[in-house]
Amino acid sequence: MSDISLLTLIVVSGILLSLNPFSIAVFSALLAGALGKGHPKSVFHTIAMSYLISYAALLTFFGMALVGIFSLLPYTFLLSLSLAISVISIFWGIVTIANFFWYGTFDDVPKSIYNVLHKYSVKKNSPGSAAYLGLIAASSSFVSNTIMILSFVTIVSLLKTGSPSWMLLLAIILIIPLIIILISCLNGTKISTILKWKEDSKAIMRLSSGLTYILIGWIILLILNGTIGSIL
């Protein structure tokens, strides 16, 4: 697989996975809280950026650490692990697709975290609390984020292009919808409009991310049996 193909895979599937109702809701709540407190624009920007940077930094750090660990694994063990990860990714894709039909049935965000999210997004609402909220939000979807990052790390490691910068690229792609929401909000889009859009589209977001997990799992299988490496 060439770098261009890998780049296309990471960009396309990253964009599909970035449309996550939970992360959109948390960021919208943070922006609503910041607007509601009537912060000056500079503080508003700092709060939004603190959240985005800490959210992306945690995912990048996690991904880079895994790339490092995977590079130390014996190749035969890496192959077995990759097979397991591809199966898990496909299984998680099916579970996520089930959410398209019965939304909320298989939510991986614990309900106990809701009050914490409200506290740091709306009540506290400062650059420090926003940075902390970014860490909480990135780690709240632990199962889906872990499977997503593990899958990309596996692909990168199997193709021996194990550069950690792919993980930085992935993290940046994952915050693109949030950056678009921030820009829209600064241009006058109402938070209620964003939330209504999120509510109307969350089932379809689940469907697209479910299909993406299956696609990524399938691609790992194709790399393992040599089909992809020899074609691209």
Next chain:
Amino acid sequence: MKHIVKRNGKSEIFDNRKLYTSIYASCLSEHLTEKVAEQIALKISKEVETWLASKNEVTSNDIRHKSEKLLSKIDPNAGYLYSHHRIMW
């Protein structure tokens, strides 16, 4: 002094300023100007206070529903945000 029953079952004296602040914040979040937000928050908090005077026992949820209704009539978007701010995840 009107007492209200909170979600955790504890009783507390109704604080009009809390209601005012939350409605004001919802209006600002919807890009309304500070002046308009103040007017709406003042109007609703007064109406809720009047409504409360005729009640024996009220829960914080009752107050929230009443405020949501009033706010949605004035500004449906701010009303939506006010009613969804705890269940938006």
